[in-house]
Amino acid sequence: MPTYLARRLGQSLLTVFLTLTTVFLLVRLAPGDPAAAYAPPSASSADLARIRAEFGLDDPLFTQYGIFLRDLFTGNLGTSYSFHAPAFDVVMDRMPYTVTLAVAALAVTTLVAVPLGVWMARRADTKRELGANVMTIAGQSMPDFWTGVMLLTVFAVLFPVLPASGFTTWSGLVLPTLTVAVLQLALVSRLVRREMVSALTSPYVTVARSRGVSEHALTWRYALGNSAVPLVTALGTRFAALLNGVVVVEVVFGWPGVGSLVVRALETRDYPLIQATVLVTATLAILVQLLVDLAYPLLDPRVRLGKAA
Amino acid sequence: MTQRTTVGQDDQPLLDVTDLQIELVTAGGVVRAVDGVSFTVRHGETVTLIGESGSGKSTTAMGVLRLLPEGLAVLSGSVRIAGRDVLADPDAARAVRGRTVSLIPQDPMTALSPVHTVGRQLGDAIRLRHPELTRAQVRDKGVELLGRVRITKPETRWKAYPHQFSGGMLQRILIAIALAGEPDLLVADEPTSALDATVQAGVLDLLMELQERTGIGMLMITHDLGVARLVSDRIHVMKDGRFVESGPAEQIVARPAAPYTRDLLAAVPRLGAWDEDEPLVEGAAS
Amino acid sequence: MSSTAIETERPSAVTPRDLARATATRTRRSAQVKLWAGAVCTALVVVPVALANVLPLPGANAQDLSRRRLPPLSEGHLLGTDQLGRDLLSRILHGGQVSLTVGVLAVLVSGLIGIAAGAAAGFFGGWIDALVSRFLEAQLALPLLMMLLLVVALFGPSVTVITCVIAVAQWPEVARLTRSLVLVEREKPYVAAARVLGLRAWQVLLRHVIPNVVRPASLVVLLLLAQAVLLESALSFLGAGPQRPFATWGRIISDGQAYITTSWWLVTLPGLVIALLVVGVNLLGDGLRDRTRRRKGAGA
Numbered sequence: 001m002p003t004y005l006a007r008r009l010g011q012s013l014l015t016v017f018l019t020l021t022t023v024f025l026l027v028r029l030a031p032g033d034p035a036a037a038y039a040p041p042s043a044s045s046a047d048l049a050r051i052r053a054e055f056g057l058d059d060p061l062f063t064q065y066g067i068f069l070r071d072l073f074t075g076n077l078g079t080s081y082s083f084h085a086p087a088f089d090v091v092m093d094r095m096p097y098t099v100t101l102a103v104a105a106l107a108v109t110t111l112v113a114v115p116l117g118v119w120m121a122r123r124a125d126t127k128r129e130l131g132a133n134v135m136t137i138a139g140q141s142m143p144d145f146w147t148g149v150m151l152l153t154v155f156a157v158l159f160p161v162l163p164a165s166g167f168t169t170w171s172g173l174v175l176p177t178l179t180v181a182v183l184q185l186a187l188v189s190r191l192v193r194r195e196m197v198s199a200l201t202s203p204y205v206t207v208a209r210s211r212g213v214s215e216h217a218l219t220w221r222y223a224l225g226n227s228a229v230p231l232v233t234a235l236g237t238r239f240a241a242l243l244n245g246v247v248v249v250e251v252v253f254g255w256p257g258v259g260s261l262v263v264r265a266l267e268t269r270d271y272p273l274i275q276a277t278v279l280v281t282a283t284l285a286i287l288v289q290l291l292v293d294l295a296y297p298l299l300d301p302r303v304r305l306g307k308a309a
Numbered sequence: 310m311t312q313r314t315t316v317g318q319d320d321q322p323l324l325d326v327t328d329l330q331i332e333l334v335t336a337g338g339v340v341r342a343v344d345g346v347s348f349t350v351r352h353g354e355t356v357t358l359i360g361e362s363g364s365g366k367s368t369t370a371m372g373v374l375r376l377l378p379e380g381l382a383v384l385s386g387s388v389r390i391a392g393r394d395v396l397a398d399p400d401a402a403r404a405v406r407g408r409t410v411s412l413i414p415q416d417p418m419t420a421l422s423p424v425h426t427v428g429r430q431l432g433d434a435i436r437l438r439h440p441e442l443t444r445a446q447v448r449d450k451g452v453e454l455l456g457r458v459r460i461t462k463p464e465t466r467w468k469a470y471p472h473q474f475s476g477g478m479l480q481r482i483l484i485a486i487a488l489a490g491e492p493d494l495l496v497a498d499e500p501t502s503a504l505d506a507t508v509q510a511g512v513l514d515l516l517m518e519l520q521e522r523t524g525i526g527m528l529m530i531t532h533d534l535g536v537a538r539l540v541s542d543r544i545h546v547m548k549d550g551r552f553v554e555s556g557p558a559e560q561i562v563a564r565p566a567a568p569y570t571r572d573l574l575a576a577v578p579r580l581g582a583w584d585e586d587e588p589l590v591e592g593a594a595s
Numbered sequence: 596m597s598s599t600a601i602e603t604e605r606p607s608a609v610t611p612r613d614l615a616r617a618t619a620t621r622t623r624r625s626a627q628v629k630l631w632a633g634a635v636c637t638a639l640v641v642v643p644v645a646l647a648n649v650l651p652l653p654g655a656n657a658q659d660l661s662r663r664r665l666p667p668l669s670e671g672h673l674l675g676t677d678q679l680g681r682d683l684l685s686r687i688l689h690g691g692q693v694s695l696t697v698g699v700l701a702v703l704v705s706g707l708i709g710i711a712a713g714a715a716a717g718f719f720g721g722w723i724d725a726l727v728s729r730f731l732e733a734q735l736a737l738p739l740l741m742m743l744l745l746v747v748a749l750f751g752p753s754v755t756v757i758t759c760v761i762a763v764a765q766w767p768e769v770a771r772l773t774r775s776l777v778l779v780e781r782e783k784p785y786v787a788a789a790r791v792l793g794l795r796a797w798q799v800l801l802r803h804v805i806p807n808v809v810r811p812a813s814l815v816v817l818l819l820l821a822q823a824v825l826l827e828s829a830l831s832f833l834g835a836g837p838q839r840p841f842a843t844w845g846r847i848i849s850d851g852q853a854y855i856t857t858s859w860w861l862v863t864l865p866g867l868v869i870a871l872l873v874v875g876v877n878l879l880g881d882g883l884r885d886r887t888r889r890r891k892g893a894g895a
Contacts, residue, residue: 015733023745030749125621130628137881141873143825143845145832146866149852153863157856203419206376207483208430210414211490212407212437225424243738248829262741263833266748274748278741289736300424301470332609334617345605380618385608 004303005294012290019282023275024068028061077279078272082265087276091258095280098257102239102246104173105180110235113185117192118219124197133193139186144245148179148252164253176253180245184238191234192227199223228299236292240285321392322349323494323526324373324410328386331365331372331550335381342368344550345386348543350494353524357537357558359573360547367415369547370498370530374412375402391493407437411487413497413516417479417504421471427482428467431455434489454485458515477508484515494526501536513540534573538562546570622885629882636875640868644695647688655689655842657681664858675860677851687865690842691872697758697837698823702816704762709769710805710812716770717777718800727774731767739764740829747835754837757830761823772815776808814887817880821873828869844869 043051052058056067071077077088116132123129155175156164163172199205200223208222209215250259258277265273297304331343343365350356358366371377373388375395388396391409395402414420421430431451436442442450448467455463458481471479480500487495497516501509517540520527531537537544541558546567554567565571614620643650653671659680667675667683674683716727743760750756780786781804789799824844830836831845844865851861 011729011732014729015736018729018733019737023742026746026749031751125618125625130625133625134629134632134878137877138870138874141821141825141877142870143828143832143848143866143873145829145845146848146862146869149848149855149862150866153855153859201378203414203416204422206371207412207414207420208422208433210374210376210406210412210496211434211486212403213433217433222422222425226422228424237735240736240738244740244829247738247740247744248833251833262744266744266834269748271748274741274745278745281738281741285738286736301426302423302472330605330608332607334609334614334619336619336623339607339609339614341607378618380616380621383609383613383617 004297008290008293012286015286016283019286020069020072020279021065023278024065027271027275028064072279077276080265080273080276081270082268082273083270087272088280090273091261091276091280094256094258094261095284097255098243098246098250098259098281099284101173101176101180101250101255101257102242104177105184105242105246106235106239108177108181109184109188109238112181113188114192114224114231116185117189118196118224120189120193121196121200121223122219124193133190136186136190139182140190142182144179144183145248145252147182148176148249151175151179152252172253176249176255179249179252180242183245184242188231188234188238192231195227195230196223199226202226229296232292232295232299236289239288239292243281243285322351322389323391324348324350324528325389326369326373326386327388329369329372329388330385331368331377332383332385333368333377333381334383342382342550343372346545346547346550346552348545348552348555350526350528352493352526353520354542355520355527355529355540357529357531357541357544358547359531359534359537359544361532361573364547365550366530366532366547367498370412370496370528373528374406374410374496375399376412407434407490407492409492410494410496411490411492413480413484413487413495413500415499415503417476417483418471420483421479423471426468426470427474428469431482431486431489434486438490451485451489454489455482457488457519458482458485459511460485475508476504477511480504480508480512481515484512484519488519492525494528496528496530498530499532500529502532509536516540534562546573626882626885629878629885633875633878633880633882636871637879638875640691640872640875641695644688644691647685647692650688652685652688653682655681655685657685664854664861666858667860667864674864675858677847677861678854678858683847683860683864686842686847687844687868690844690847690865691868693754693837693841694824694827694843694845697754697761697827697843698820700758701761701765701823701827702819704758705765705819706769706813706816708762709766710773710809712766713770713773713812714777714800714805714808717774718781718804719796724774727770731771734767743826743830744833744835747830752835752838754841757827757835757837760830761826764826765819765822768815768819769812773808773812776811777804780804780807811887814880814884817876817883821876821880824869824873824876 056064059067075088076086077091079085080087080090083090116136120129120132120136152164152175155162162174163169196219200219202223204226205218205222208218213222246257247259247262249255250257251263254260258281262274262277264270265277326349327347328345329343329347330341330345333340333342346369348356348358358369360366368377368382372382372384373390373395375384377384384396386396387394390401390405393401393405395405421427428448428451431454432444432447435447435450435454439447439450452463452467455466460466460478460481466474474482480503484500495516500516501512504512513536516527519525527540529537529540538558543556544558544561545552546554546561546569548569553569554561554565561570562574565574659676661680662669662672662676663680664678665672665676665680667673669675672682672684674687677683677686712727712730716724743764746760747756777800785803786799789803790796794802827836827843828845828848831843832849833845834849836843836845847865848862851858851865854861
């Protein structure tokens with residue numbers, strides 16, 4: 001157990017470090033002068049030189065990297081050009097909205113996808129299941145921004161029962177959550193189906209059936225219990241992918257989270273802000289992944305107790 | 310042991326299989342795995358189906374219990390367990406499983422759910438038969454069962470997981486789980502083929518002792534003539550889904566009539582020199 | 596055998612109903628339905644897109660401000676016109692050429708990277724494997740879309756950059772699959788035989804192992820293409836797609852979003868086209884996978 005924890009923690013730190021370094025290199029290697037982006041268009045070449053000196057842009061790459069890392073540890077991710085405020089603070093202001101949306105979508109996904117996947121596994125390849133199967137394929141094939149716009153049109157424009165955008169009341173959460181959930185639901189229910197089909201045909205289920213265990217218990221206790229590890233792994237990994245969906249959906253619904261922030265920063269070429277957003281969300285995703293991995297031992301006694309025979 | 314619930318008259322077979330035919334609908338077409346076999350198992354008797362892999366012996370055993378996937382196997386003929394036709398009535402099959410008949414599976418390493426404790430799975434089996442018992446009573450009974458299959462310090466093993474046991478111990482636990490339903494009939498599907506030679510002897514020994522004590526009927530599936538010779542009252546030699554020869558164990562081994570049986574016997578070279586005093590399993594450990 | 600003399604052929608008890616309900620039949624039917632539906636959906640989009648230059652259509656960028664936002668089925672404009680009076684069908688088809696080209700290129704690039712990295716990791720093991728595996732895991736744990744937006748923002752939204760960005764997003768899938776296939780292939784006798792014959796490790800890998808894994812690995816190509824089209828449209832929608840004059844699908848939708856209340860077709864129809872194509876490709880991929888799995892099952 002302790003070695004598992006230590007190794008897993010080390011891996012997460014390494015991933016964070018890799019991400020930081022990649023982002024640093026990307027920003028520094030990109031064509032164009034960051035100083036020019038920061039300065040007003042009227043700036044003279046002397047102004048640009050002054051800005052370069054101020055931000056240490058003339059230093060060797062290695063020195064810049066050292067400064068970059070040092071700043072990170074003090075929580076300094078630079079100053080946003082457009083907000084004229086520390087980029088980290090701007091991102092953290094928006095973070096709760098994004099997390100709310102992500103958690104709501106993940107909850108809806110889990111609540112619907114698991115029963116749906118179990119049902120599909122038990123009815124595998126019947127006509128009705130084939131229909132459901134094709135529906136899930138359709139669900140994973142629709143561009144999420146388009147799904148969002150469609151839902152918006154139907155439920156906020158044609159039949160105005162839900163607010164179209166922003167986050168003023170909790171009902172504003174419904175459409176964005178649904179939009180993010182459609183794609184995840186399709187993917188996760190297909191995964192549940194696959195895991196359950198293989199679990200239901202495994203020897204321990206047949207043997208349990210031979211001693212009179214009910215089909216209900218076979219499905220929900222034996223098969224699902226054994227599918228839990230791959231499922232939770234998938235849900236943990238999906239969290240990162242889910243954040244992708246959240247970015248797009250936030251833009252569609254004008255949701256005040258980091259997704260719409262990063263797209264706005266993109267339009268204004270606010271590099272420190274983009275960089276801060278990427279770093280913060282990446283760290284969040286890695287943290288979630290770490291928590292999920294730490295939950296394994298609770299689900300799988302083979303991890304908890306070691307493989308000793 | 311007065312666990313036996315008397316089923317019909319004593320002359321009624323526990324298991325009565327008539328013209329059982331099992332066809333498997335595969336992607337490559339319909340395969341006839343079992344082609345019209347008939348046999349019976351009575352109280353206190355062990356009947357063995359022996360054959361090479363692919364002969365249809367395990368399919369017969371699983372078919373008798375109706376454990377073959379519904380979408381794969383088409384069964385016809387008749388299978389009566391304690392008088393109830395389980396082929397005609399799927400509910401009857403569900404009703405007898407875990408009560409009248411239990412299965413001892415082929416590979417003990419994969420036969421228990423790896424994420425549930427042994428106690429939980431054994432407890433489930435006990436509770437199915439005796440829903441009135443309290444948790445503590447279930448546990449007491451389970452520990453007693455584990456002791457009966459010679460698990461040492463059974464009370465400390467209740468909360469252990471399958472991966473913490475060896476194959477031989479798991480097979481004993483599976484026997485305990487099979488016994489939890491207090492069955493009249495045990496179907497043992499190659500119960501020792503996944504185990505080491507030394508462990509095999511212990512498990513077979515345990516099964517025979519249990520049979521002596523409780524008068525349980527047993528359908529044994531094996532590819533190993535050494536095992537068959539040791540435990541059986543009657544032997545059916547199976548090939549390509551049919552019985553090529555049937556008869557009392559002594560007769561089959563001593564005077565095999567069918568050429569296939571002679572081939573099987575020849576494939577176990579030490580069997581000819583078999584001696585009453587030697588440990589049996591040595592000949593089988595190939 | 597002596598028993599043949601008394602052998603009376605027992606009638607089969609398998610009824611047509613049993614056959615129809617059998618898992619094997621159902622799996623085959625599912626695979627067939629998926630393959631056919633997939634082929635039809637894909638063809639419905641790909642064929643017109645491929646023929647966009649031949650079909651008698653108004654130019655994709657020909658504006659006619661007097662005929663703005665005409666609804667579908669208007670005269671001369673099957674799918675209507677957009678806010679500048681451009682023919683929507685023509686825009687969708689020409690935009691599709693860009694979207695599909697980017698998708699195909701991205702899949703090719705990610706396939707090359709993925710097979711090379713995955714094969715090296717699986718075949719040589721050791722530190723190469725550790726490195727590749729760490730990268731795979733790291734990338735899986737990241738919200739990639741933001742990284743991609745950053746890259747496009749920094750390096751400019753050219754077709755090359757966007758192709759590379761999508762390829763980078765996708766190579767892990769290929770690499771993971773190739774790695775697991777090579778791990779199996781590596782243990783086969785012919786690899787040992789080739790080594791005994793004196794071939795170097797990389798020669799064995801290149802000449803013998805990779806040709807054997809390319810076919811199974813190529814099954815994921817269809818699924819990757821579907822994802823690439825989706826990713827490209829998402830980037831375009833967020834303003835990080837190929838710049839004008841390319842009217843990619845995502846851009847058409849994002850341009851039309853402002854008119855959603857008055858001109859529903861501007862967003863609905865291009866989205867439907869994307870969905871139709873991706874559904875088709877996904878169904879094809881799913882059906883093909885089911886079919887190979889069944890073949891394997893039948894062979895065993």
